Amino acid sequence: MKLVVVGAAGRMGQTLIRVIKETEGVMLHAAIERAGSDKLGADAGELAGAGHLGVPITEDVLAGFLHADGVIDFTSPAATNEFAALAAQARIVHVIGTTGCGPEDEAKIAAASRHARIVKSGNMSLGVNLLSVLVQQAAKALEAAGWDIEVLEMHHKHKVDAPSGTALLLGAAAARGRGINLAENSVRVRDGHTGAREAGSIGFATLRGGSVIGEHSVLFASEGEIVTLSHSAGDRSLFARGAVKAALWARDKKPGLYSMLDVLGLSANP
Numbered sequence: 001m002k003l004v005v006v007g008a009a010g011r012m013g014q015t016l017i018r019v020i021k022e023t024e025g026v027m028l029h030a031a032i033e034r035a036g037s038d039k040l041g042a043d044a045g046e047l048a049g050a051g052h053l054g055v056p057i058t059e060d061v062l063a064g065f066l067h068a069d070g071v072i073d074f075t076s077p078a079a080t081n082e083f084a085a086l087a088a089q090a091r092i093v094h095v096i097g098t099t100g101c102g103p104e105d106e107a108k109i110a111a112a113s114r115h116a117r118i119v120k121s122g123n124m125s126l127g128v129n130l131l132s133v134l135v136q137q138a139a140k141a142l143e144a145a146g147w148d149i150e151v152l153e154m155h156h157k158h159k160v161d162a163p164s165g166t167a168l169l170l171g172a173a174a175a176r177g178r179g180i181n182l183a184e185n186s187v188r189v190r191d192g193h194t195g196a197r198e199a200g201s202i203g204f205a206t207l208r209g210g211s212v213i214g215e216h217s218v219l220f221a222s223e224g225e226i227v228t229l230s231h232s233a234g235d236r237s238l239f240a241r242g243a244v245k246a247a248l249w250a251r252d253k254k255p256g257l258y259s260m261l262d263v264l265g266l267s268a269n270p
């Protein structure tokens, strides 16, 4: 499968290039960076520490998508919107790891999925997606007893969006377990005199610092006891391996918007 990596010079872009090189059944077809990037012209493999691959980093998206089978995209919401439209035109698989997309971005991606096979997830790892199934189960099991749910995350100091895509994915799993709408029941920031915690809400707390790749915990709190379900990412390659697996999985699927739960066979009701 011929794959294009957009955002090829980024933290995830470079990790993807290394993982594609070592994965059977996929090859790097093109590597894209934004116009004006000082990485344009560099060999994508050499930049990623994967050795010379003969694939120069280019800004030419149309040429890059030509004759490709799929694009893997860990960039920014604005860039992902554009890539979604172009991938749909080219009828190629689009794997989206970009987080921080707002409702308008999501609507554009959903529109593109009428023609394209899109897999989108706030976290491409098996561990986090399994964790989301467990969180949904725990939220349901503890609902009658009224346990409070809080999602805590920590990431490196360069991360620009909050709460993380994973925190929101885990919050959505908890909301599903409770049979409620996350947007209507979440508390994403607390500051000052907040008043007492509202029963049934799902709270988020965000930490940023250093080089932390991704730490997530969902805390279920009751009188005198706390149950914590957590995931710790030690290496970005676990996200990249998940993204490549998603591209291979989507290759023979119908157009539509899929999640990593679909890819991993975890989407049935737990």
Ligand SMILES: NC(=O)C1=CN([C@@H]2O[C@H](COP(=O)(O)OP(=O)(O)OC[C@H]3O[C@@H](n4cnc5c(N)ncnc54)[C@H](OP(=O)(O)O)[C@@H]3O)[C@@H](O)[C@H]2O)C=CC1
Binding pocket: 006, 007, 008, 009, 010, 011, 012, 013, 032, 033, 034, 035, 037, 074, 075, 076, 079, 096, 097, 098, 099, 100, 121, 122, 123, 124, 125, 165, 239
């Ligand atoms: N779903 C998951 O499993 C994971 C998701 N992520 C998400 O992936 C995204 C990227 O993360 P990360 O790699 O750490 O970020 P980086 O900033 O390191 O990489 C993003 C890259 O995309 C480039 N880019 C931005 N706009 C364009 C464009 N229009 N055309 C081409 N390239 C562009 C950036 O260039 P420039 O620097 O010039 O802006 C940069 O090189 C984030 O949203 C993050 O949250 C990260 C890890 C796992």
Ligand SMILES: O=C(O)C1=N[C@H](C(=O)O)C[C@H](O)C1
Binding pocket: 099, 122, 123, 155, 159, 163, 164, 165, 166, 167, 213, 214, 215, 233
């Ligand atoms: O920006 C990151 O680095 C990560 N982003 C994703 C998120 O927002 O959850 C996934 C992972 O935690 C790393």
